[in-house]
Structures are given as C-alpha cells and as structure tokens.
Amino acid sequence: MTTAQQPEVSLEMAREFGLSEGEYNNALKILGRQPTYTELGIISVMWSEHCSYKSSKKWLMTLPTTGPQVICGPGENAGVVDAGDGDAIIFKMESHNHPSYIEPFQGAATGVGGILRDVFTMGARPIANMNALRFGAPEHPKTRHLVSGVVAGIAHYGNCVGVPTIGGETNFHPAYNGNILVNAMTVGVAKADRIFYSAAAGIGNPVVYVGSKTGRDGIHGATMASAEFSEDSEEKRPTVQVGDPFTEKLLIEACLELMETDAIVAIQDMGAAGLTSSSVEMAGKGGLGIELVLDDVPMREEGMTPYEIMLSESQERMLIILKPGREEVAKAIFDKWELDFAVIGTLTDNGKLVIKMHGQTWCDMPIAPVSNASPLYDRPWEPTPAAAELEDAVRALPADRTLGDILEKIMSCPDQASKRWIWEQYDSLVNGDTRFMSGQADAGVVRLPGQSKGIAVTTDCTPRYCLADPVRGGAQAVAEAYRNLSAVGALPLAVTDNMNFGNPEKPRIMGQFVGAIQGMADACRALDFPVVSGNVSLYNETNGEAILPTPAIGAVGLLPDAMIAVGIAFRNEGDTILLVGEGTGHLGQSLYLREILGREEGPPPPVDLAVERRNGEFVRSLIAEGLVVSSHDIQDGGLLVTVAEMAMAGGIGANLSGLDGADAGTLFGEDQGRYVLAVRADKAAAVQEKAKAAGVPVSVLGKTNGTALTGRGGEAITIARLKKANEAWLPGYMAAAE
Amino acid sequence: MKAAVIVFPGSNRERDAVAALEAASGTKPHLVWHRDTELPKVDLILVPGGFSYGDYLRSGAMAAHSPIMREVKARADQGVRVLGICNGFQIITEAGLLPGALMRNAKLKFICRTVHLRVENTDSPFTAKYRKGQIVRYPVAHGDGNYWTDAETVKRLDGEGQVAFRYVSDEGRDDPLWNPNGSLDGIAGIFNAKRTVLGLMPHPEDAVSAFHGNTDGKPMFDGLVEALS
Numbered sequence: 001m002t003t004a005q006q007p008e009v010s011l012e013m014a015r016e017f018g019l020s021e022g023e024y025n026n027a028l029k030i031l032g033r034q035p036t037y038t039e040l041g042i043i044s045v046m047w048s049e050h051c052s053y054k055s056s057k058k059w060l061m062t063l064p065t066t067g068p069q070v071i072c073g074p075g076e077n078a079g080v081v082d083a084g085d086g087d088a089i090i091f092k093m094e095s096h097n098h099p100s101y102i103e104p105f106q107g108a109a110t111g112v113g114g115i116l117r118d119v120f121t122m123g124a125r126p127i128a129n130m131n132a133l134r135f136g137a138p139e140h141p142k143t144r145h146l147v148s149g150v151v152a153g154i155a156h157y158g159n160c161v162g163v164p165t166i167g168g169e170t171n172f173h174p175a176y177n178g179n180i181l182v183n184a185m186t187v188g189v190a191k192a193d194r195i196f197y198s199a200a201a202g203i204g205n206p207v208v209y210v211g212s213k214t215g216r217d218g219i220h221g222a223t224m225a226s227a228e229f230s231e232d233s234e235e236k237r238p239t240v241q242v243g244d245p246f247t248e249k250l251l252i253e254a255c256l257e258l259m260e261t262d263a264i265v266a267i268q269d270m271g272a273a274g275l276t277s278s279s280v281e282m283a284g285k286g287g288l289g290i291e292l293v294l295d296d297v298p299m300r301e302e303g304m305t306p307y308e309i310m311l312s313e314s315q316e317r318m319l320i321i322l323k324p325g326r327e328e329v330a331k332a333i334f335d336k337w338e339l340d341f342a343v344i345g346t347l348t349d350n351g352k353l354v355i356k357m358h359g360q361t362w363c364d365m366p367i368a369p370v371s372n373a374s375p376l377y378d379r380p381w382e383p384t385p386a387a388a389e390l391e392d393a394v395r396a397l398p399a400d401r402t403l404g405d406i407l408e409k410i411m412s413c414p415d416q417a418s419k420r421w422i423w424e425q426y427d428s429l430v431n432g433d434t435r436f437m438s439g440q441a442d443a444g445v446v447r448l449p450g451q452s453k454g455i456a457v458t459t460d461c462t463p464r465y466c467l468a469d470p471v472r473g474g475a476q477a478v479a480e481a482y483r484n485l486s487a488v489g490a491l492p493l494a495v496t497d498n499m500n501f502g503n504p505e506k507p508r509i510m511g512q513f514v515g516a517i518q519g520m521a522d523a524c525r526a527l528d529f530p531v532v533s534g535n536v537s538l539y540n541e542t543n544g545e546a547i548l549p550t551p552a553i554g555a556v557g558l559l560p561d562a563m564i565a566v567g568i569a570f571r572n573e574g575d576t577i578l579l580v581g582e583g584t585g586h587l588g589q590s591l592y593l594r595e596i597l598g599r600e601e602g603p604p605p606p607v608d609l610a611v612e613r614r615n616g617e618f619v620r621s622l623i624a625e626g627l628v629v630s631s632h633d634i635q636d637g638g639l640l641v642t643v644a645e646m647a648m649a650g651g652i653g654a655n656l657s658g659l660d661g662a663d664a665g666t667l668f669g670e671d672q673g674r675y676v677l678a679v680r681a682d683k684a685a686a687v688q689e690k691a692k693a694a695g696v697p698v699s700v701l702g703k704t705n706g707t708a709l710t711g712r713g714g715e716a717i718t719i720a721r722l723k724k725a726n727e728a729w730l731p732g733y734m735a736a737a738e
Numbered sequence: 739m740k741a742a743v744i745v746f747p748g749s750n751r752e753r754d755a756v757a758a759l760e761a762a763s764g765t766k767p768h769l770v771w772h773r774d775t776e777l778p779k780v781d782l783i784l785v786p787g788g789f790s791y792g793d794y795l796r797s798g799a800m801a802a803h804s805p806i807m808r809e810v811k812a813r814a815d816q817g818v819r820v821l822g823i824c825n826g827f828q829i830i831t832e833a834g835l836l837p838g839a840l841m842r843n844a845k846l847k848f849i850c851r852t853v854h855l856r857v858e859n860t861d862s863p864f865t866a867k868y869r870k871g872q873i874v875r876y877p878v879a880h881g882d883g884n885y886w887t888d889a890e891t892v893k894r895l896d897g898e899g900q901v902a903f904r905y906v907s908d909e910g911r912d913d914p915l916w917n918p919n920g921s922l923d924g925i926a927g928i929f930n931a932k933r934t935v936l937g938l939m940p941h942p943e944d945a946v947s948a949f950h951g952n953t954d955g956k957p958m959f960d961g962l963v964e965a966l967s
Contacts, residue, residue, distance in 0.1 A: 152847070155847075155848045156848075159789070159848055159850075159881075160750075160789040160792060160793070161750070162750025162789075244792070245789070245792065246747070246748050246789060246791065246792025246793075246794065247792075249747075249748055249750065249789070249792075250747055250748070338747065423850075424849055424850055424851050425847050425848050425849070425850070426848075426850060427850045427879040428850055428879075429850065429877050429941070429944050430750055430751055430754070430787075430879065431751075431753055431754060432751075432753065432754035432757055432758075432943065432950065435949065435951075447949070562949070563948070563949060
C-alpha cells in the first residue's frame with residue numbers, strides 16, 4: 001500500500017485523535033501493522049464514545065426494547081412502532097449539545113437536521129418535531145446569547161423544512177452554565193411494509209452518494225462530542241457543521257420519491273463521522289466489504305485529502321445502496337430536485353473497507369474486527385447517597401406571604417414561566433395537521449396526513465429529581481411522559497431516550513447514569529412502554545463541573561381520532577374540577593421549596609408505577625368516552641400551579657372549595673401519578689362512580705368559575721395577575737440584551 | 739372551480755392549500771412544478787407558502803424567475819385569479835403582480851401565532867363571503883412579512899380599495915402593538931388594481947376546519963368556489 005502524502009502515525013497522534021494507549025495497541029494488533037493516517041482517523045471515530053457507546057452500552061442493554069407494538073428497536077437509525085392499519089411511527093431524539101454551546105445557531109440547526117435525516121432515511125415523512133433544551137442560570141453572561149442562538153437555529157431549520165415543531169421543554173440551572181443541552185426529536189410516519197433499513201446487501205451493488213457536496217466542516221465532530229470542555233473550547237468552532245435546511249427539504253422530497261420505486265437496497269444518512277460511519281455501518285451490518293473511490297465524491301472544496309473526505313461531517317448527505325441497473329431511475333429523481341448524485345463505490349465480498357483516490361489505496365482494513373473490537377467498558381460507579389427527608393414543619397405556609405404572592409413567584413420563575421417567546425418562533429402549524437401545540441395540552445398532537453388518527457408526542461425529564469436520586473428521577477421521567485400522553489387521551493406506545501450526563505470516567509457520574517437507567521428500565525417495564533431508540537451524550541462537563549443528570553425521555557402515543565384529544569384549558573363555567581390520584585404533600589425537590597424557601601433539598605417524589613398505570617388507564621378511558629373537558633397532569637409546582645395553568649389557558653377561573661385549609665404540601669407538593677380534570681357538572685357523579693369501580697381515588701376540588709382562583713380562605717388570585725407574571729419573565733429577560 | 743397550486747423547491751404549505759381547496763370545491767387542484775412552462779386551464783392559481791429556494795438571496799426573489807412564473811403572469815393579465823399566501827405573497831410581489839416589498843419582521847424573528855385581521859374590502863371573490871370591517875383570526879408563520887411600499891403607493895392602495903386585510907387588536911382597533919411584523923399601516927394583504935390578485939401573509943388555509951379549532955379562513959375558499967364555479 002502506498003502511504004505517500006500521509007503524515008506518519010504515532011501513539012501521540014492517536015492520543016490527539018482521542019484514542020487511549022490500550023485502544024491504539026489494539027488497533028495495531030488487529031491490523032498487524034501501523035495504521036495509515038486515514039485509517040487511524042477512521043478507527044478513532046469508530047471507537048469514540050459518540051459512535052461506539054463504549055461506556056454506556058453495558059447498561060443500555062438492560063432497557064426493555066420489545067413489545068407487540070415494536071417493529072424495530074434500537075440499533076437502526078430510529079425506532080419504529082406499529083400505529084395500526086398498516087401505519088408505522090418512526091421516531092428518535094438526539095443531542096447536539098457540544099456544538100450548540102460552541103456555535104448555538106448552527107449547532108442547534110444541524111441538530112434538527114440530523115434527527116430529521118435519521119427518521120426520513122427509514123422511509124418516514126417527518127410530521128412533528130420537538131425539542132428539550134437546558135440552559136445555564138439566567139444570570140450567567142452567556143445564557144441569553146445561547147437561548148437566542150439555539151432557538152433561532154431550531155426555528156431556521158425546522159421552519160424551512162416544513163415540519164411543525166409542536167412542543168418541548170426548557171429548563172435553566174447553573175449546572176448547565178458551561179454545557180447546555182439541545183435535544184431534538186423527530187416523529188415521522190411510514191407504511192409498515194415500506195420501511196428502509198441500513199444493512200447493505202448484494203455484492204457488486206452500487207454505492208451512491210446523494211445530497212450536498214462534501215466540505216471540510218465538522219471534521220472530528222464526533223471526537224469533540226466525546227471529551228470534556230475546557231477554557232479553549234471556543235477554538236473548536238471550526239468543527240461545528242453548517243446546516244442548509246433548504247437542501248434538507250429537497251433531500252426529504254427526493255428520498256421519499258425514490259423510496260416509492262423499488263431501487264433501494266439500503267439507505268443511511270451521513271451523521272456523526274460522515275462517510276466513515278455510514279459506509280462502515282452499512283457494510284458491517286450486511287457482513288460485506290465496501291470499496292469507495294473518493295475521486296467521485298462531490299466536493300465543495302479543492303484539494304481535500306482522503307482523511308478529510310472520510311471524516312467530514314458536512315450536512316444533508318445520504319449513502320444509498322441501489323439495486324443494480326437502477327442508477328438512472330435514481331439519478332433522474334435527484335436531478336429533478338437539483339441534488340448531487342454520484343456512484344462512489346461498490347459492495348465487495350472481502351469484508352474490507354477499501355478507500356481509493358488518485359489511483360492510490362489509502363485504507364485497506366477489515367470492517368468486522370475493527371467494529372467488533374470497539375471497546376466496551378464496565379466503568380466503576382458509585383450509587384448516589386439518599387437525600388435526607390425534609391422536616392414536617394416545611395408543610396406550613398409561611399405567615400408573612402399571601403398565597404397569591406407565592407403562586408405568582410412560582411409562575412414567574414424561569415423554569416415555570418411561559419416559554420411563548422421560544423415557541424412562537426417555531427412554525428407549529430405547517431401541514432395543517434396540528435391539533436395541539438405548546439401551551440395547549442400536556443402533549444403535542446398531530447393527525448397522520450390524510451387520516452383522522454392522531455399521534456401525541458411529549459419530552460420529559462426533571463433533572464433536579466435525577467440529581468437527588470437518579471433511580472427515582474429516571475423512573476419519574478418515563479412516568480411523566482406516560483402521564484402526559486395519557487392526559488391528552490393517547491395510548492402510550494414507546495420511548496426514545498436521550499441520556500445527557502457528565503464524565504463517565506468519574507464513578508459518581510457513572511453512578512448517576514447507572515441509576516437513571518435502572519429507574520427508566522423499571523418504569524418502561526411496568527408501563528409496557530419500551531425504549532425503541534436513543535442517544536447518549538457524555539462528557540457534558542466544563543472544568544470538572546458536570547451538568548445535572550438529564551435522561552430526557554421522548555415518547556409517542558396513539559389516538560384513534562385526533563379530535564378526541566383533550567387540552568389543558570378550562571372551557572366552560574361551572575364544570576366540576578376533579579383531582580385524580582392522591583398525594584402525601586411531597587415537597588422534597590419541589591419548585592416551591594426552591595423558589596419560595598430557597599432550598600434544593602430532600603428526596604424527589606417517589607414513583608408508584610402500579611398507580612401510574614392504573615390512573616393513566618383510568619384517565620384515558622374517561623377521555624375515550626368523551627367525559628373529559630380539560631385535562632392536565634400534576635407536575636412541576638404541584639396542584640395549585642396545575643389548576644392555575646388550566647385557568648390561564650382557558651381564561652376561566654376556579655372556585656377551589658375543596659382546598660379549604662390546605663397546607664403547602666397539598667397545594668405545591670409534587671407527588672406523582674396525579675391529574676386534574678374538568679368534567680361537565682352533570683357528569684361528575686358518573687365519573688366518580690367509575691373511579692370507585694376502578695379503585696382510583698378521585699376527589700372534588702371545586703368548579704370552574706369567574707376570572708380568578710378563589711376559595712381557600714377567600715383570597716382571590718386573578719388570572720390576569722398570574723398570566724402577567726407567567727408571560728412576562730422570558731420576553732423581559734431576553735429584551736434586556738436588546 | 740379548477741385550481742392550480744404551484745410548487746417550487748422549498749415550498750412547504752402546498753398540502754395545506756390543496757386540502758383547503760379540495761374541501762371547499764370538491765375537486766383536487768393540479769400541482770404544477772415550477773420548471774413547467776404550461777398551466778392547465780384553471781380558474782385560480784394559488785402560490786403557496788414555504789421557503790422557495792430557501793429564501794436565500796431574498797424571500798421569493800428566485801422563485802419569481804422560475805419558468806412557470808411567466809405563465810402565471812400571463813394568466814393573471816388575462817384575469818385568472820391569483821392567490822399568493824405567505825411565501826406566495828412574497829413571490830408574486832417579487833414577480834411584479836403586486837406593488838411593494840416584504841422585509842424582515844421588525845423584531846427580526848420568525849413569528850407563528852394567531853392574529854386578528856380586519857377585512858377591509860369585500861368587493862372581490864376572495865373576500866365576498868366576509869362582512870366589511872369583520873374581524874377574523876388567521877395564523878401567521880413567517881420571518882419576512884413586514885410590508886413596505888412608498889407613500890404614494892400606499893395612498894393609492896388605500897384610495898382604490900386595494901388593502902384587503904389589516905392587522906388589528908382583538909377588539910378591532912388599529913394598534914401597532916398587535917401588528918406582528920411591523921408592516922406599514924398594519925397591511926396584512928393587498929389586491930392588485932382589478933382585485934383579481936390577492937397576496938397576504940397570514941394563512942387562511944390553516945383555519946378551515948373544526949380540527950384547526952378555527953374556521954375563519956373557510957369563507958375565503960367558499961367565496962372563491964362560489965364566484966369561480
């Protein structure tokens with residue numbers, strides 16, 4: 001083999017590429033020689049944390065991933081579930097944390113682009129986007145700039161491709177000061193018998209490159225995402241890719257058009273580690289070899305080396321294995337959409353990745369041994385010590401503040417304040433299929449194109465719970481997703497997980513990861529809510545400071561008819577307000593404790609999975625029978641905050657006679673498994689009968705009435721006051737910089 | 739009523755438009771690719787929303803030069819009704835069918851929300867089913883909806899009844915606080931002189947059914963069907 005023009009490979013260089021000495025020695029052993037420069041680059045990305053899941057795999061394997069509704073679990077580009085009638089729902093959530101911190105606009109934009117490709121590469125038309133964002137403290141000097149850039153980037157990409165962004169969540173906490181989280185989720189719909197996979201097949205079949213041209217952007221992005229940040233992270237800006245949503249839109253249409261023919265054997269997007277991971281994964285899954293001639297790769301820049309071409313993370317590119325003789329059919333479609341199309345190689349029977357350019361061979365290595373040898377670690381871990389219970393006295397309301405002042409403070413705190421400033425920048429309506437978007441219901445709801453059937457989508461995680469108790473926090477994230485889907489009336493189908501953690505080489509952090517997985521696995525099992533896709537983002541640390549453990553859960557549910565879905569808004573005067581479920585007044589890790597008493601203490605609320613399931617099934621059955629007018633699960637801020645949100649959304653108040661004499665625990669406790677429902681007054685008795693029969697505790701809180709929250713000692717808290725407090729914070733905060 | 743919906747690379751609200759037209763007329767509209775040079779015989783041409791050519795260069799500027807637009811202009815000259823929504827408004831304005839220009843929103847951000855509009859002139863097939871002065875709610879979803887034209891033109895638009903819709907408060911007052919994009923005089927949509935061409939930024943096609951929770955856009959499509967069938 002010729003190695004001219006390639007730098008000499010050494011252990012030093014391997015370390016710079018992110019390989020450990022042991023990993024480098026293993027590469028030498030597998031190849032039986034020194035790798036070439038190009039080979040070293042390829043091996044280093046294949047074995048990076050980002051691509052190999054080497055720290056997390058052992059634990060991810062313990063998650064339940066099967067069920068009668070699962071068509072395809074983890075391991076493909078996205079998860080696939082059965083939505084009945086021959087329809088399949090394809091979805092996944094993925095992080096773009098490191099790039100978004102360095103360059104928020106492009107980092108977030110390309111995060112949306114990447115997750116869209118993961119979904120449409122399997123044959124699905126994307127029908128909904130979501131996002132889960134975590135930023136540092138509002139007072140931190142970078143936060144405003146990051147919020148502004150990330151939101152604009154998501155809007156730029158999602159709006160242009162014509163996929164509605166229908167929901168998400170946003171938190172602020174100082175633990176994210178140096179590492180924000182940008183987790184983007186896409187949901188698509190396909191025919192269950194027209195799903196496309198990535199395993200290559202057919203020796204001699206052409207390997208086709210479509211989409212944008214390859215440039216030098218994003219080289220070693222996967223390696224960057226596998227290391228902690230330090231002071232000089234700004235210097236990594238050149239490794240952030242630049243997105244072009246217009247090309248992505250064309251790529252979606254062209255790929256879906258090609259998928260209607262019989263030309264495709266396998267298809268995969270070029271995501272992290274670009275051409276390297278797509279070619280290696282496709283050939284590897286098919287047990288074949290692949291030979292690429294890089295002279296034929298469409299290039300944006302002059303003089304790119306094989307190393308740069310293989311590791312470029314230029315966006316909006318796909319790799320396709322075509323059936324022989326179908327090149328012309330395929331090319332005509334990509335010509336129509338004015339996208340590059342090039343045959344750049346063939347599948348071979350020798351199991352090797354061979355890369356040629358300028359008449360020379362730059363890489364010639366066996367795929368399976370390198371893929372299979374990607375390291376797997378059983379990293380040492382420590383369980384998180386249990387937090388001490390709070391003293392009973394904490395349940396007494398403070399004597400020096402009115403309830404109105406307390407509620408106003410909670411409604412206007414950064415985590416609880418309305419995120420309208422964010423979601424009004426997203427096109428939530430394009431396609432005309434959106435039933436519920438942000439602010440209207442516990443989950444976003446869209447109908448399938450041309451059908452009445454609906455899909456509900458939610459993203460959930462409460463990182464402060466996860467820090468205090470990762471096991472409970474992991475279970476809670478799954479339970480909350482289950483509850484949010486149930487609250488709109490949707491049958492929960494499956495979950496995608498986006499595991500955001502610090503440095504797994506620290507046993508404390510690894511323990512958070514292990515704990516969260518354990519809690520999630522318990523909850524997914526108990527709720528028949530399997531994990532079908534996911535993504536892991538580790539090393540979210542800066543100068544040794546880790547983020548809060550954030551196992552973000554994305555989930556989808558099914559509605560036989562999107563029109564039966566129920567939103568949070570009170571709709572009529574005189575409806576009966578019911579509390580489903582019961583609590584003990586759990587204030588540990590609550591917003592009340594943090595915002596009113598200034599304490600981030602105590603254990604998070606326990607999660608009783610049997611109760612979650614029973615109460616969720618009960619609420620869904622009521623909605624299916626058309627008995628529910630308004631529905632909202634009780635989460636951050638507790639019961640009174642939940643009722644306040646329903647009142648604000650509908651512009652109708654509530655007389656809460658059922659809360660006379662209630663203490664802080666009852667009003668603001670964050671006990672799980674609970675819902676607030678509004679039902680027509682003449683149906684309330686029937687609902688309570690059904691509850692009794694189902695063994696579900698249901699109590700009457702009061703009735704919808706007027707323009708204020710009243711009752712409980714007579715103090716009226718007007719909706720106008722709450723709305724003002726809730727809506728003012730974020731626009732005011734963002735305007736302070738303008 | 740027979741209708742054609744023009745599709746450019748980057749169009750993304752053509753499905754919404756097709757659904758609204760089909761629901762109102764019972765007939766599926768023709769989808770016409772931007773590179774085509776001929777149009778079927780139709781009563782209405784709809785230029786839909788989206789990001790034609792990624793809105794690169796300037797919103798609508800490149801699409802205005804697509805081959806099909808020569809034919810659209812020729813038909814418009816013959817009196818065929820043309821409806822440009824959002825990016826479609828930008829495209830037909832760039833193509834010279836309507837005066838003025840659409841600039842970046844005053845607050846420099848994309849905005850998606852339901853706005854209140856006052857119907858200013860009902861003497862057109864687009865607005866015949868509304869009452870003059872009626873307040874309707876349509877969603878907007880755009881980054882470049884800030885309408886601008888010179889003082890003389892705006893005077894003429896007003897005088898000749900060419901302003902179709904204005905952004906107003908929920909109570910129907912002229913109020914800059916309720917103008918989502920900084921448009922001159924709150925202009926949300928305008929007609930050509932003969933009122934055979936309408937361009938508007940808001941999306942009547944996303945407000946035509948109980949599913950949308952808003953049917954304020956339906957009279958526009960019903961009115962077109964009634965006038966053009």
